[in-house]
Amino acid sequence: MVGLFARLKDGLSKTRQGLVGKVEELFTGRKRIDAELYEELEDILIQSDVGVDTAMDLVEAVRAQVKAQKIDDPAMLTDVLKEQIAAMLGSETEPLNLQEGSLTVIMVVGVNGVGKTTTIGKLAHQLKAQGKRVLLAAGDTFRAAAIDQLEIWGSRVGVEVIKQQEGTDPAAVAYDAVQAAKSRKVDVLIVDTAGRLHNKANLMEELRKITRVIGRELAGAPHEVLLVLDATTGQNALSQAKLFSEVAGVTGIALTKLDGTARGGVIIGIMHELSVPVKLIGIGEGLEDLREFAAGDFAAALFESR
Amino acid sequence: MAMFEGLSDKLQATFKKLRGKGKLSEADVNEAMREVRMALLQADVNIKVVKDFVNKVKERAIGEEILRSLTPGQQVIKIVHEEMIALMGGTQSKINMASKPPTVILLVGLQGAGKTTHAAKLANLLRKQQSKRPLMVACDIYRPAAIKQLQVLGDQLNIPVFDMGNKQNPVDIAKAAIEHANSHGNDLVIIDTAGRLHINEELMGELRQIKERVRPQEILLVVDAMTGQDAVNVAESFNRELGLDGVVLTKLDGDTRGGAAISVKAVTGCPIKFVGVGEKLDAIEPFHPDRLASRILGMGDVLSLIEKAQENFDLEKAKEMERKIRKQELTLEDFLEQLQQLKSMGPLSSLMDMIPGIGGNKQLKNMELDEKHFARVEAIIKSMTPEERRNPVIIKDSRKKRISKGSGTSIPEVSRLIKQFEETKKMMKQLTGNSNLMKKMKKKKGAGLRLPF
Structure with a gap:
């Protein structure tokens, strides 16, 4: 597991340089804890895509701690902030809801271009590596060549893909796929869907x-509805998150492209403001770079010194 | 939940507070600016950009201007709106065309921004608008089925796609594509590239090489309108590495407030040239900063403000116009002014429908409403001397010749305009006699519409 932690740290290095680096610079560069410092902390947090509300909540929490513990050295604020972020993230790890001994259906949803198909490819690879029998359903019948894209992933990781022609009703593909999954006795069926903007009523x-x-x-199916969110x-x-939850009952979030953004702060905002748990994070292009999200590890890796 | 509240709602609520007071104090402006700052941040405008913006607006607002104004709240909205438009730049959706074809457009950006889709949308648009013969080039050799995706789009639009599979180097593919375009008579080459992180040095190097080899006229950064604070870093890096010529903002049909647009423009200085507004292949439009500013600010208020301003402005002019019509003092200068006002108000046919009384007037209904025709009329009048405009009777053959040359029209066209003008004057006289119609028109605030053609 040491290797895993190192990879996570590595994948998050941009976040560290961004959020944590800036915070540390701020705290070590100041002599006094004053209004100006709090304001700058808030700015740094906002800049990390934490979100305005969450940023204000975090600053408020730090302020309260400073008062309670009578802290007057800015250098000590790093630890205070780390504790507050860790508290916000929690330590719970919510794994995928996989059914033991029976078929699990995972449906993957999200707006256009967030990385749904790629996430499915990586997830299929990992489940297969765990010895599960996996089947994919090409439910994106709208976008040009989306079916081909999933098929390439299927052959790359060695799992079959249930598909129909472009333009077919995706519900029909899903129907076929569930039937096939039942008769082939697979363990996990992953259903891809077309990217759609959440404000389009018809879609x-x-x-x-x-x-x-x-x-x-x-x-009982789908047992897991994963909303794929682009960390950028x-x-x-x-x-x-709100609208997809209303329509499809999202059970977990897969946060992709976390390696690219110098932010990663978005995860804090999501955990704080949404009731949906982050279950998977994508921290790189490799097949192994889709991870189960462990809040505790994440907070630790975020502040781990280089 | 506050976070789902639109920026416009927020600002409107704030400005409602402002509107309740007669005059604005510095404290009032500060209060308003706090809300503006918050709202902009929630719209994902980069924090540094927000700071500059708020300072600028504040500076303007706590000044003379605001104190002299009768409705300070409206004045603040106007300043915020104007500064926002200024920040986003003008409407600039021109593509630099090569003096020697083919023109090459290179599309770059992060993964999932919409490059492939917009390669097809752009090719389709430029073919339609400028009769180009586009060739699309599949340089995304990394993402599974990216080449196929472009091919499918090419088939749908009947636009050729150049590819060399996914085993060749994208730099070589791009180079070969230009040769292919040259030998196949394609005067426009649109290169689709793989999505990449702005911090991936190897892949950024690949783009630099492509640029080196094919010398594109336009390098366009494709940006997802939903991008957060990081938009500035992405845009800055791509601009530094490649030197961008413009931005395509995609997925603007979502419910995002699109603050990324402001950020990207502010840090790169590149114009946002196009916006993607839907999944269909014709869902691409030129970028209108005023529209986005209005979207962010709340269109209704801004519009009513401008309408009011226009109303006040027009009322005096309209009175003067009425007097002139009655006394038959109408000149071609007035004619030109009316023409320009009319043009600024939108499509003519819909405007004509809105004018009460027109429906019953056969003469007016059959009037030709060709907008291009208006442009020629404008050119003709502008080629006249002030004296000629005031007194068209003096325009004889030699003057007509000069005017037609100056306006790029012909002598008969000039004659026709002058004749038309005289007829219009007569008709106006008739209309003035129709008191019922005049009364109706007086109520209507579009006073610029008095003069029919």
Whole structure:
């Protein structure tokens, strides 16, 4: 597990240089804890895409601690902030809801271009490596060559793909896929869906229908509805989470492209303001770079010195 | 939940507070600016950009201007709106065309921004608008099925796609594509590249090499409108490495407030040239800073403000116009002014429908409403001397010849305009006699519409 932690640290190095680096610079460069320092801390947090509300909450929490513990050395604030962020993230790890001994259906949803198909490819690879029998469903029948993209992933990681032609009703693909998964006795079926903007009523209705069909064909399914969020996204992420949850009952978030953004702070905002747990994070392009999100490790890695 | 509240709602609420007072104190402005700052931050405008912006607005607001104004709240909205438009730059959706074809456009950006889709949208748009013969080039050899995606889009639009599979170097593919375009008569080459992180040195190097080899006229950064604070870093890096010519803002049909647009423009200085507004392949539009500013600010208020301003402005002019019409003192100068006002108000046909009384007037209804025709009329009048405009009777053959040359039209066209003008004057006289119509028109605030053509 040491290797894993190192990779996580490495993947988050940009975040560290961004958020934590700036915070440390601020705290060590000051002699006094004053209003100006708090204001700058708030700015740094906002700049990390933590979100305005969460940033203000965090600063408020730090302020309260400073008062309670009668801290007057700015250098000590690093630890205070770290504790507050860790508290916000919690230490709970919420693994994927996989059914023991029976079929698990995972549906993957999100707006356009967040990395749904790639996430599915990586997830399929990892589940297969755990000895599970995995089947994929090419439910993005809209975007040009989305089916091909999933098929390439399928052959790359060695799992089969249920597909129909471009333009077919995705609910029909989902129906077929559930039937195939049942008859082939696979362990996990992962259903891809077309990217859609959450404010498009028709497309969201389509998603509702897919969910309904899956649920009708297999009681309790989909067991996991993963919302894929791009870590580069700003405050719109919250709107996405809210609307996708309303329509498709999102059970977990997969946060992708976390390696690229110098931020990563978005995860703090998401954990703080949304009731949906982050379950997976994408921290690189490699097949192994999709990780189960462990809040405790994340907070630690965030502040680990280089 | 506060965070889902639109920026416009927030600002409107703030400005409502302002509007309740007669005059603005510095404290009032500060209060308003706190809300503006907060709202902009929640719209994902970069914090540094927000700071500059707020300071600028504040400086303008706590000045003379605001104290002299009768409705300070509206004045503040106007300043915020104007500064926002100024920050985002003008509408600039021109593509630099090569003097010697083909023109090469290179699309770059992060993963999932919408490069491939917008390669197709752009090719389609430029083919339609400028009769270009585009070639799309598949240089994304990394993402599975990216080449196929471009091919499918090419098939849908019937636009050729150049690819060399995913085993060749993108730099070589780009180079070969230019040769292909040359030998196949394609005067526009749009290169789709793989999405990459701005901090990935190897892949950024690849883009630099492509630029070196194909010398594109336009390097466009494709940016997701939902991007957060990091938009500035992304734009800055791509601009530093490649020297951007413009930005394509995608997924603006979502419910994002699009603050990234302001950030990107502010840090790179590059114009936002196009926006993606839907999944269909014709869902691409030129960028209108005023529209986005209005989207951020709350269109209704701004519009009513401007309308009011126009109303006040027009009322006096309208009175003067009425007097002139009655006394038959109308000149071609007035004619030109009316023409320009009319043009600024939108599509003519819909405007004509809005004028009460027109429906019953056959003569007016059959009037030709060709906007291009208006442009020629404008050119003709502008080619006249002030004296000629005031007194068209003096325009004889030699003057007509000069005017037609100056305006790029013909002598018959000039004659026709003068004749038309005289007829219009007569018709106006008739209309003035129709008191009912005049009364209706007086109520209507679009006073610029009095003069029919």
